[in-house]
Amino acid sequence: MPPSRCLASLFFIPALLFSAPLSPEEQKIVAYVDAHAADFARDLETAVNLDSATENHVGVRKVGELFGAQLEAAGFKSKFIDLGATTGRAGHLFAERTGMKGKRVLLIGHLDTVLPGGNFRREGNKAFGSGVNDIKGGDLVLTHALRALHGAGVLNDTQIIVMMTGDEEAVGSPQELARKDLWDAAKRSDVALSFETAIGNTATVARRGSMSWEIEVQGATGHSSGIFSASMGAGSVYEAARIVSEFYQELRKFDGLTSNPALIVGGTEVALDRTGGTTTGKTNITAQRTLIRGDLRTLSAEQLAQAQAKMREIVARNLPRTSAKITFNEGYPAMPDTPANRELLAQLDTVSRDLGFGEITAYDPKSRGAGDVAFISPPLPAIDGLGLRGNGAHAPAESADLESAPELVKRAAVLIYRLTR
Incomplete structure (x- = not known):
């Protein structure tokens, strides 16, 4: 290798391999997550024990009210968007903070589960129950990240929309009505983060x-x-x-x-x-x-x-x-792998390294199911798989790794912080 290229490589390697120190504000975010880590399992039990199978409209609304209250505690204005009888679905939770600082961020979760809930149990750091990882655990990674940002005092003047659909597991028909509010939110956003189940140290830049x-x-x-x-x-x-x-x-x-x-x-x-x-x-x-x-x-x-x-x-x-x-029948579009999504993945990877959690790579879309994020990416840059780690989604033995929760909340919170500067 020519000397000039060797020298360039020496300067390039540290940028890839070494983390940067957290800012004082980011240190406050991390400290808040650590101080409230025990709340996560309690909140997950409450959410899972509310039966919110897609067809249970009352239960879907109750879970929306639960997460809406958590978001309001972080300074968001929230409402439940009733879809009525037209789509055969309950509706969606919408919450928003308005401001002018940094990028406008759209955060995506969902309220419904495939199987009925009300069956939470815990064995050490492993939790079981319908939706424990898909996606009530992911919803809580989202809400706890925002609560940490609020607790650290860094949400002022940020533009953040939270959209938790009530029919992700079986989209209502017609789609133009069932997904209108998600599309409208995307039009007022610059970037999207979705909180479906995390898989190892990966994130999703493309889905089938x-x-x-x-x-x-x-x-x-x-x-x-x-x-x-x-x-x-x-x-x-x-x-x-x-x-x-x-x-x-x-x-x-x-x-x-x-x-x-x-x-x-x-x-x-x-x-x-x-x-x-x-x-x-x-x-x-x-x-x-x-x-x-x-x-x-x-x-x-x-x-x-x-x-x-x-x-x-x-x-x-x-x-x-x-x-x-x-x-x-109507279904989910594919989410293509784009340079903009890869750039967002690179930002998440940097956050993970700076927090000391290591490299984040792209998950193979062949092994990932469909999700709401595909409705809005493109055009929005987006990544998914930011929720709670777990196994067995859509099955009676669905489980979640509670030990991973603080890491995933910190990662999401610091990424949202950096996007909104």
Whole structure:
């Protein structure tokens, strides 16, 4: 290596490897978090024990009131935005501080959970319960970070919006109404931070998009002894099995794409909704109708279009005397990896190093689900995965690492502080 390049490298390495001292204000933020660290588990228990499954509108509102009170204690004005009956969802928590200092920051969480709550328990530094990491733990990282900033006296004249949606786990329809308030908040912001579950020492700069699909299969019905014949054909269940099997063979060829047939019912008379279904029939009757519901997760809009075309192609080539149609529902867009998101990640990495917590790297979007942040990034620079560490989201054994809470609160608080200078 030429001497000039060696010299440049020597000057460059310290900037990458060594942390800078915290400012006096940042030291106050850290001290506040340490002084109130014990509050986190107590607040998490309170939040988890409120059942706020997406369909429980009363519970979603109660959790909104809980977090709204915490934000008001940090000097925010909060309100619950009622979506009414139109979307089939409860609504959103909106809170704001207005000012002119630094960047205008949008902080994103959500109030709803997949499974019903009311089941918090603790084993040492591990907490269990519905939403304990997805996302009530993350919501508390958000609110505790803001409380630390308020306690350190550094929130004055800052412009910060907090948006906690009440339907992240199942977005209301139509989307233009269910996500209008989030889009409006984004228009008045310069940067967004989202508090879905933290995964190790990473943050999320890109996420896959997600949408659900439904297939209805029709076939001839009659005595089962006639199946395979020219008059009876294959029946709806065999046709459904063909479709699902070909999805498995063809869709897994796409890099980073997944498609999951989650629910299927077949028989003489069938019904299927978002969480369950019913069927009637007998073993000596060929199934007339089969219904399938599933999801599709893709890395980009282009990949989504390609996958949809392939799925329609598969559904269209039917077995004898059967027909099938597929419907794609509204879903989450993909969040692309952008230079602006990478720059925000670099700022978080610097904060983490300065706090003594080490390097933060980008998480692989192939392993990350969809999230609200994708609705507003782009255009906003954004990162996600700033919430509480944990495992088992969307499952009865969901858990969270309470020991990680002070570190994650400090990291979020100092990042928000630096963005708003």
